[in-house]
Amino acid sequence: xxxxDHFVTLARYHHWATQRLLDEHVARLxxxxxxxxCGLFFxxxxxxxxxxxxxxxxxxxxxxxxxxxxxxxxxxEAENDRLRLRDRLLDGAAQWLQFVEAQPQSRFARPLxxxxxxxxxxxxxxxxxxxxxxNHGTHxxxxxxxxxxxxxxxxxLIDLVFMxxxxxxxx
Numbered sequence: 001x002x003x004x005d006h007f008v009t010l011a012r013y014h015h016w017a018t019q020r021l022l023d024e025h026v027a028r029l030x031x032x033x034x035x036x037x038c039g040l041f042f043x044x045x046x047x048x049x050x051x052x053x054x055x056x057x058x059x060x061x062x063x064x065x066x067x068x069x070x071x072x073x074x075x076x077e078a079e080n081d082r083l084r085l086r087d088r089l090l091d092g093a094a095q096w097l098q099f100v101e102a103q104p105q106s107r108f109a110r111p112l113x114x115x116x117x118x119x120x121x122x123x124x125x126x127x128x129x130x131x132x133x134x135n136h137g138t139h140x141x142x143x144x145x146x147x148x149x150x151x152x153x154x155x156x157l158i159d160l161v162f163m164x165x166x167x168x169x170x171x
Contacts, residue, residue, distance in 0.1 A: 003108040003127060004100075010134040011100040015093035017158040021141050022049075022086045025148055025156045034082060038147045042075055045147055048140050049085055053078045057092040060133045063114040064099060071117030096133070 001009075026034070026045060037043040042051045051074055058072050079085040112126040145156045 002105055004105045007100050011097040013160050013163050014134050014137050015097055016163045018093045019090055020158050021156050033151050040143050045144050048144055050077050052140050067114045069114050069116045
Protein backbone atom coordinates (compact mmCIF):
# COMPACT_ATOMS: atom_id res chain seq x y z
CA UNK A 1 0.00 0.00 0.00
CA UNK A 2 1.38 3.39 -0.97
CA UNK A 3 1.19 6.42 1.27
CA UNK A 4 -1.45 7.84 -1.08
CA ASP A 5 -3.49 4.63 -0.81
CA HIS A 6 -3.22 4.81 2.98
CA PHE A 7 -4.60 8.34 3.06
CA VAL A 8 -7.37 7.49 0.60
CA THR A 9 -8.39 4.73 3.02
CA LEU A 10 -8.33 7.21 5.91
CA ALA A 11 -10.42 9.70 3.94
CA ARG A 12 -12.95 6.98 3.09
CA TYR A 13 -13.03 5.96 6.75
CA HIS A 14 -13.49 9.58 7.80
CA HIS A 15 -16.60 9.85 5.62
CA TRP A 16 -17.93 6.40 6.58
CA ALA A 17 -17.49 6.92 10.34
CA THR A 18 -18.94 10.43 10.25
CA GLN A 19 -22.00 9.27 8.33
CA ARG A 20 -22.52 6.25 10.54
CA LEU A 21 -22.18 8.27 13.74
CA LEU A 22 -24.54 10.99 12.54
CA ASP A 23 -27.19 8.85 10.86
CA GLU A 24 -27.29 5.84 13.16
CA HIS A 25 -26.63 7.49 16.52
CA VAL A 26 -26.76 11.28 16.70
CA ALA A 27 -30.00 11.39 14.69
CA ARG A 28 -31.74 9.39 17.46
CA LEU A 29 -30.88 11.88 20.17
CA UNK A 30 -33.67 14.06 21.53
CA UNK A 31 -32.95 17.75 20.99
CA UNK A 32 -32.33 18.38 24.70
CA UNK A 33 -29.66 15.64 24.88
CA UNK A 34 -28.12 16.76 21.59
CA UNK A 35 -27.57 20.29 22.93
CA UNK A 36 -26.92 19.71 26.64
CA UNK A 37 -23.53 20.18 28.23
CA CYS A 38 -22.30 16.64 28.74
CA GLY A 39 -18.75 17.51 29.77
CA LEU A 40 -17.10 17.45 26.36
CA PHE A 41 -14.40 19.99 25.54
CA PHE A 42 -16.90 21.77 23.28
CA UNK A 43 -19.63 21.04 25.82
CA UNK A 44 -22.38 19.29 23.83
CA UNK A 45 -22.67 16.88 20.91
CA UNK A 46 -23.84 19.90 18.88
CA UNK A 47 -20.86 22.00 20.00
CA UNK A 48 -18.41 19.22 19.16
CA UNK A 49 -19.93 18.70 15.71
CA UNK A 50 -19.72 22.45 15.07
CA UNK A 51 -16.07 22.39 16.10
CA UNK A 52 -15.44 19.60 13.60
CA UNK A 53 -17.11 21.62 10.86
CA UNK A 54 -15.05 24.72 11.61
CA UNK A 55 -11.73 22.91 12.08
CA UNK A 56 -12.02 20.54 9.14
CA UNK A 57 -13.49 22.87 6.53
CA UNK A 58 -12.87 26.47 7.52
CA UNK A 59 -9.34 25.87 8.80
CA UNK A 60 -7.63 22.70 7.54
CA UNK A 61 -9.22 22.27 4.12
CA UNK A 62 -8.46 25.92 3.36
CA UNK A 63 -4.85 25.38 4.45
CA UNK A 64 -4.48 22.41 2.13
CA UNK A 65 -6.33 23.87 -0.86
CA UNK A 66 -5.67 27.61 -0.65
CA UNK A 67 -2.48 27.78 1.40
CA UNK A 68 -4.22 30.15 3.79
CA UNK A 69 -5.54 29.83 7.30
CA UNK A 70 -8.42 32.13 8.17
CA UNK A 71 -8.88 33.47 11.68
CA UNK A 72 -11.89 31.64 13.10
CA UNK A 73 -13.16 30.66 16.53
CA UNK A 74 -12.72 26.93 17.01
CA UNK A 75 -15.63 26.97 19.46
CA UNK A 76 -17.87 29.06 17.22
CA GLU A 77 -21.22 27.89 16.00
CA ALA A 78 -21.01 27.64 12.22
CA GLU A 79 -24.38 25.91 11.86
CA ASN A 80 -27.26 25.98 14.34
CA ASP A 81 -29.60 23.63 12.46
CA ARG A 82 -28.65 20.03 13.19
CA LEU A 83 -29.81 18.64 9.82
CA ARG A 84 -27.86 21.25 7.88
CA LEU A 85 -24.88 20.62 10.17
CA ARG A 86 -25.09 16.91 9.33
CA ASP A 87 -25.22 17.66 5.61
CA ARG A 88 -22.31 20.08 5.80
CA LEU A 89 -20.17 17.62 7.77
CA LEU A 90 -20.83 14.86 5.24
CA ASP A 91 -20.18 17.22 2.34
CA GLY A 92 -16.93 18.22 4.00
CA ALA A 93 -15.89 14.59 4.46
CA ALA A 94 -16.64 14.01 0.76
CA GLN A 95 -14.49 17.04 -0.11
CA TRP A 96 -11.60 15.57 1.88
CA LEU A 97 -11.91 12.29 0.00
CA GLN A 98 -11.96 14.10 -3.37
CA PHE A 99 -8.96 16.18 -2.33
CA VAL A 100 -6.89 13.18 -1.24
CA GLU A 101 -7.83 11.12 -4.30
CA ALA A 102 -6.70 13.98 -6.56
CA GLN A 103 -3.18 14.10 -5.06
CA PRO A 104 -0.33 12.37 -6.87
CA GLN A 105 1.83 10.01 -4.82
CA SER A 106 4.70 12.52 -4.90
CA ARG A 107 2.61 15.13 -3.05
CA PHE A 108 2.71 13.15 0.19
CA ALA A 109 6.48 13.61 0.51
CA ARG A 110 6.44 17.40 0.07
CA PRO A 111 5.66 20.05 2.69
CA LEU A 112 2.36 21.79 3.30
CA UNK A 113 2.84 25.55 3.33
CA UNK A 114 0.21 28.03 4.42
CA UNK A 115 -0.11 31.51 5.78
CA UNK A 116 -1.97 32.25 8.99
CA UNK A 117 -4.47 35.07 9.35
CA UNK A 118 -1.68 37.08 11.01
CA UNK A 119 0.53 36.57 7.91
CA UNK A 120 2.87 34.07 9.57
CA UNK A 121 4.23 31.46 7.18
CA UNK A 122 3.92 27.85 8.36
CA UNK A 123 5.50 24.75 6.87
CA UNK A 124 4.54 21.25 8.02
CA UNK A 125 5.09 17.79 6.58
CA UNK A 126 2.10 17.27 4.25
CA UNK A 127 1.46 13.67 5.34
CA UNK A 128 1.72 14.41 9.05
CA UNK A 129 -0.64 17.39 8.76
CA UNK A 130 -3.10 15.28 6.78
CA UNK A 131 -2.86 12.53 9.41
CA UNK A 132 -3.70 15.19 12.00
CA UNK A 133 -6.93 16.07 10.18
CA UNK A 134 -8.18 12.48 10.21
CA ASN A 135 -6.89 11.82 13.74
CA HIS A 136 -8.66 14.97 14.94
CA GLY A 137 -11.95 13.71 13.51
CA THR A 138 -11.47 10.31 15.14
CA HIS A 139 -10.70 11.98 18.48
CA UNK A 140 -13.90 14.03 18.50
CA UNK A 141 -16.07 11.20 17.16
CA UNK A 142 -14.72 9.20 20.11
CA UNK A 143 -15.76 11.94 22.51
CA UNK A 144 -19.25 11.97 21.01
CA UNK A 145 -19.39 8.17 21.21
CA UNK A 146 -18.53 8.31 24.92
CA UNK A 147 -21.20 10.97 25.50
CA UNK A 148 -23.80 8.90 23.66
CA UNK A 149 -22.91 5.84 25.70
CA UNK A 150 -23.17 7.86 28.94
CA UNK A 151 -26.66 8.97 27.82
CA UNK A 152 -27.69 5.32 27.54
CA UNK A 153 -27.56 5.24 23.74
CA UNK A 154 -26.23 2.22 21.79
CA UNK A 155 -22.47 2.05 21.40
CA UNK A 156 -21.39 3.36 17.98
CA LEU A 157 -19.24 0.77 16.23
CA ILE A 158 -17.20 3.09 14.06
CA ASP A 159 -13.67 1.69 14.27
CA LEU A 160 -11.70 1.57 11.03
CA VAL A 161 -11.63 -2.22 11.14
CA PHE A 162 -15.44 -2.34 10.90
CA MET A 163 -15.35 -0.32 7.67
CA UNK A 164 -12.62 -2.59 6.29
CA UNK A 165 -14.63 -5.70 7.18
CA UNK A 166 -17.79 -4.23 5.66
CA UNK A 167 -15.97 -3.39 2.43
CA UNK A 168 -14.38 -6.84 2.27
CA UNK A 169 -17.77 -8.51 2.74
CA UNK A 170 -19.42 -6.46 -0.01
CA UNK A 171 -16.51 -6.90 -2.40
